[in-house]
Amino acid sequence: MAGRQVQRTVQASTLRHRVGLHMRNCPTILKTELLAESSHFQIEALHLQFSNGQRRIYERLRGTGYRSVMLVAMPDPEHVLMVREYAVGVEGTILGLPKGGAEADESYLQAAQRELCEEVGLRAARLTELGELTLAPGHLCHRYRVVLAQDLSPCALDGDEPEPLECIKVPLAQIPERVASGELHEARAIAALFMAMGACGSGLDPR
Template identity: 25%
Template sequence: MQHSEENPWQITSQQNIYDNNWINLTEYQVINPSGNPGIYGKVHFKNRATGIVPLDADGNTYLVGQYRFPLDEYSWELPEGGAPLNEDPLTAAQRELLEETGLKASNWTEIQRMYLSNSVCDELCIIYLATGLEQFEAEPEDTEQLQTRKLPFNEAYQMVCDGRITDSVTVAGILRVKLMMLEGSI
């Protein structure tokens, strides 16, 4: 049975539940695709996520470690952050790489666009490969307590494969770069 790609949901009303500088939560009263009434909650992100896979000439990458409040656990991840929707995503990625690692890159390639949790939110993430790296001083935000770790890219790949890295941006970025390496495009 083939279904149309048009929107089968009907919104009968909506209510703003919560709003701050970063997110907005709206609850919708809906008629769902089966024709029954229901509710749907949507988190709208006021920023775009950016992730960066820094890769040096020796095949090393850089991870950032930090305690993630929503998860109540420590996480090793690629340099990443949020960018206002009206800011150029590449400019934001360049800023995040410098802030979190002190690195600047001379070559930037967009390698992935993805929605981070399309069942409940509209957060778009753009992931870049950054090469031609040069080290400067890191400039973390006052809300960040970060560790930076330089390691062979294949070690980071193994951390993804064995579940030590679970951050979705990092998993996607590392796997995409590994695929590019296997295809010979890096």
């Protein structure tokens, strides 16, 4: 848990994958330095040269949880299962979706099944990958694979949470008002629900 200071050059990373990236005019990465790290995070400085010759140093954060999943678990076509849990970043209990990291020997779908079981006590007969989300890609390397879970049945498996999560069944129709009221504010969960509503052909018509 103790922090360590490091100032060594690491190899150019190979993050150019998975999400839809447009590569034209990308700056050249001249050097990557690891500035500091803890057991969960690494702070890196990247020395960049843009195509117009300008040079800048940008910082970014790497986390340990590179292969993470977020679940949209639907017990029926009108509802989604959400969880309330403590979030230390905002020092409060927040409304979100079941989620977690994939172990080294797990596929995203296997991780989704395990997290669903551990966090809400269910397993899904049908799991569908909907795509991948980034959070603040200018500063963070984190990504979440979004998985739709359907045809749910009970499953018992202990999770690694210090206390059980509160699971609630929320009508999809209530999502816009829960966002508007500020009760649901986590961008990652809102975006995953948006993807699921689109995938379910739920008449998401912005007009």
